Amino acid sequence: MGTTKTANFTEEQNELATLAKAIGHPARIAIIQHLIKVNSCICGDIVNELPLAQPTVSQHLKELKNAGLIKGNFEGNAICYCLDENGFSKIKDFFQIVNSYLENKKNQCC
Amino acid sequence: MGTTKTANFTEEQNELATLAKAIGHPARIAIIQHLIKVNSCICGDIVNELPLAQPTVSQHLKELKNAGLIKGNFEGNAICYCLDENGFSKIKDFFQIVNSYLENKKNQCC
DNA sequence: TATTTATATTGCAATATTACGATATTGTTT
C-alpha cells in the first residue's frame, strides 16, 4: 500500500519514527552538520552548500522544521535557521535507552 | 524523481541517513523496543507483538538487518534476532555531537 | 517421509518521497 499503519502504534513509536525518518536523508544530515559547523544559520548559505536545487533544499528544510529538528525566523530578507533542541531531546532519550541496554547486555543469544 | 542523489553526498552522510531511515518507521521502533524489553528474541514472538501481517514483519526485520541494527541466527527452527551494536554505535556518535553542540550553544540567533 | 511450524520471497496495488522548473511571495534597496 505505501501507507504506514500509524493508528496501530503508540504515539511515542510514531513520534520517534517521524523524527528518525526526518533525519534519514543525506541532504538533511548535511544540513544538520552544516548548522553545527558554522554555528549560525542563513538559508542561502545552505543552498550553496548542498548539491541540490533551491526548491529541493527548501523542501528538506521544511521537513526538518515540521519534525521539530530545526527552527527558523526572519532575519532581514533572509531566514535564520538553527537546530531545535525540542526534536533532538525526544530522540536522545530513545538512543540512551538503546545504548545503555547494549552496554549492559551480557547474556546475548546471538 | 523519488531517487535520492546519494552520489553527491559523503559516505558518512549516506551511512547515517540509511541508519536513521531504517529506524524511521513505527514498526521498526516497536521491534527495537520489544527486543530490549524481552532481552531475548524469537521472531514469532515479534510477529504476535506487532499489528502487521507476517510477511510485513519479515520485511521490516530484513531492513533492520541490512542496516546493521539487528542480527539473527538460527535457533532450532526459529530465528533468534537481537540488537546489533554495530549499527547503533555508528549513529550514536552523530547524536553525541549534536547533543553536545546543543548543550554548549549559547550564542543562538533563533 | 509426511506433516507441522517458523520464516522468507514474490508479486502487486496504493501511497509516499525526491527532485526540479516555473512561479509566487516577502522583505530590501534604490
Added chain:
DNA sequence: AAACAATATCGTAATATTGCAATATAAATA
C-alpha cells in the same frame, strides 16, 4: 513604486516504501 534578493509553493515525473495474499523454503517432529 520598481527592481532585486531570498525563500516558499505548485505541479509533475520518476522512483521508493508499505502492506499483504499467495507461495516457497527450511528445520523439527510425528
